[in-house]
Amino acid sequence: MRTVDWDPQGYVTLIDQRALPAEVHILRLRTAGEVADAIRTMAVRGAPALGIAAALGLGLSACDSTGATAEAVLADLESAAAELRAARPTAVNIAWAVDRVLRAAGEAAAGGIDRVRQAVLEESRRLADEDVEVNRRLSAHGAALLQDGDTVIHHCNTGALAAVDYGTALGVIRTAHEQGKRIHVLVDETRPRLQGSRLTAWELQRLHIPFEIIPDSAAGSFLRAGEVAAVLVGADRVAANGDVGNKIGTYMLALAAKDNAVPFYCALPTSTIDLSLPTGEGIPIEWRDPGEVLDLMSAGQPVAPAGARARNPAFDITPARLVTAFVTEVGVLRAPFPSALASAVKEASRP
Numbered sequence: 001m002r003t004v005d006w007d008p009q010g011y012v013t014l015i016d017q018r019a020l021p022a023e024v025h026i027l028r029l030r031t032a033g034e035v036a037d038a039i040r041t042m043a044v045r046g047a048p049a050l051g052i053a054a055a056l057g058l059g060l061s062a063c064d065s066t067g068a069t070a071e072a073v074l075a076d077l078e079s080a081a082a083e084l085r086a087a088r089p090t091a092v093n094i095a096w097a098v099d100r101v102l103r104a105a106g107e108a109a110a111g112g113i114d115r116v117r118q119a120v121l122e123e124s125r126r127l128a129d130e131d132v133e134v135n136r137r138l139s140a141h142g143a144a145l146l147q148d149g150d151t152v153i154h155h156c157n158t159g160a161l162a163a164v165d166y167g168t169a170l171g172v173i174r175t176a177h178e179q180g181k182r183i184h185v186l187v188d189e190t191r192p193r194l195q196g197s198r199l200t201a202w203e204l205q206r207l208h209i210p211f212e213i214i215p216d217s218a219a220g221s222f223l224r225a226g227e228v229a230a231v232l233v234g235a236d237r238v239a240a241n242g243d244v245g246n247k248i249g250t251y252m253l254a255l256a257a258k259d260n261a262v263p264f265y266c267a268l269p270t271s272t273i274d275l276s277l278p279t280g281e282g283i284p285i286e287w288r289d290p291g292e293v294l295d296l297m298s299a300g301q302p303v304a305p306a307g308a309r310a311r312n313p314a315f316d317i318t319p320a321r322l323v324t325a326f327v328t329e330v331g332v333l334r335a336p337f338p339s340a341l342a343s344a345v346k347e348a349s350r351p
């Protein structure tokens, strides 16, 4: 099943990622507010999945609106959009998807309320379908970078769970595996929420792709030992100059890859590129509850003395100079990144 989907009976379904790997639990959400809450609490996470969840949340808002005119329905959509945009700040895919749906709704307004509802549902479902297609295309481009027998390091979770289906950086690994290449994955556990060991390992196991989980702090020593052919990560937002906002720990991984002359690939749909930001300095970094650090996964098992304080930035910025190439649905982009990223966005937006 898809990680995020629209049920024709009028609700959004999500695989609740907080319950994995112990349990596959499906959430059925009936309002845009419930979708925003699922985003805030990370029942759904991963940049592309967040964008599509927000878009489908607007579908719920359009169905629920009691506005008597098309303008009133648009106003309800705007207020749902504001809540969804604010739910998590770093992944630009939320704003990107919400803007696409609002534009479709605005263009349909002259046709009346029913036309607005229909346009919102059609556009949000189209985005969901496109996400799968885009991931498959970028994965095929990226798989060409991997050779039979390669060991790769992967950070966070960028698989089907982080998208509607298939995945980005993990999609690249998946396609290489499907092509018959023997790929071994060193899975960064990705503290503090453990998206690597909880989610990526779960996906790799189901796909029968060989892997071992490593502590994040061990990645550098594996790179230095010469065991690793490539590092693969996703992105939550890439600025116009190629600076990458991604899961905390990405920067240190990129530094260690550079020091050991190992290629560092960042796989992403072009919807994750934010050309409005000249550099990564402008990427908003989400800070999460220090409890995630002090009490692993809030599981009631403290890993620090009572009263200890913690700081918990969920993302960091990796300077463009540490990136070997971006893998997108329109191809593999190499430096100079400003022109390559701008052309990729333009090409992807062609009808």
Ligand code: MRU
Residues within 6 Å of the ligand: 045, 046, 047, 048, 091, 155, 156, 157, 158, 159, 162, 163, 167, 168, 169, 195, 233, 234, 235, 236, 246, 247, 248, 314
């Ligand atoms: O906090 P998360 O789990 O939403 O962070 C996700 C990541 O940083 C992923 O690596 C990134 O979104 C790419 S997902 C294809």
